[in-house]
Amino acid sequence: xxxxxxxxxxxxxxxxxxxxxxxxxxxxxxxxxxxxxxxxxxxxxxxxxxxxxxxxxxxxxxxxxxxxxxxxxxxxxxxxxxxxxxxxxxxxxxxxxxxxxxxxxxxxxxxxxxxxxxxxxxxxxxxxxxxxxxxxxxxxxxxxxxxxxxxxxxxxxxxxxxxxxxxxxxxxxxxxxxxxxxxxxxxxxxxxxxxxxxxxxxxxxxxxxxxxxxxxxxxxx
Numbered sequence: 001x002x003x004x005x006x007x008x009x010x011x012x013x014x015x016x017x018x019x020x021x022x023x024x025x026x027x028x029x030x031x032x033x034x035x036x037x038x039x040x041x042x043x044x045x046x047x048x049x050x051x052x053x054x055x056x057x058x059x060x061x062x063x064x065x066x067x068x069x070x071x072x073x074x075x076x077x078x079x080x081x082x083x084x085x086x087x088x089x090x091x092x093x094x095x096x097x098x099x100x101x102x103x104x105x106x107x108x109x110x111x112x113x114x115x116x117x118x119x120x121x122x123x124x125x126x127x128x129x130x131x132x133x134x135x136x137x138x139x140x141x142x143x144x145x146x147x148x149x150x151x152x153x154x155x156x157x158x159x160x161x162x163x164x165x166x167x168x169x170x171x172x173x174x175x176x177x178x179x180x181x182x183x184x185x186x187x188x189x190x191x192x193x194x195x196x197x198x199x200x201x202x203x204x205x206x207x208x209x210x211x212x213x214x215x216x217x218x219x220x221x
Contacts, residue, residue, distance in 0.1 A: 003094050004117065010061070014054045021050070026136050028124055029045045033046075052068045072091050073094050075134065089134060091122075095118055
């Protein structure tokens with residue numbers, strides 16, 4: 001997936017990826033678009049699918065823009081004239097990191113401009129449609145949850161004491177005292193898991209040694 005707004009070329013209505021389950025949710029004619037600080041473009045037709053937002057110019061049917069819902073980090077209805085003169089659906093967009101491609105082609109200049117776009121405003125000619133558009137955006141956002149890669153990386157080291165029984169069979173009696181105390185799962189970092197487990201075992205041995213001393217003479221050294 002490519003983050004951010006991208007330019008598309010089509011002939012009339014956009015082609016959907018039906019094989020991967022993409023479906024058309026809404027067609028909103030008479031919609032203007034403003035990308036970042038670029039000039040407002042109008043008129044056009046807005047297509048909202050289960051995967052992306054597409055705007056196609058009514059003046060030049062081959063010209064349009066698209067952005068995946070996974071790139072849209074925020075969307076809201078804006079009716080404050082101080083924020084923007086016209087009622088619109090405001091969105092914030094995640095973008096790719098800048099690269100070192102400095103090609104002088106016209107298409108590359110356009111794409112470079114779009115790669116810096118972090119805001120998009122959709123302005124329907126009928127402002128009463130904003131709530132409907134907002135609701136559809138909410139539905140599609142739920143269909144495209146953000147992958148939580150950080151959570152996977154964060155829990156790579158987490159393990160369960162029960163999973164170490166085979167490797168620490170000789171110390172099984174110390175593990176079994178609390179089998180319900182499961183921290184999580186290990187994704188292969190057994191060295192760290194073993195270190196933590198040994199600390200737990202040594203702590204238990206230390207506690208047992210103290211109990212033996214106390215039972216022996218009733219005093220603590």
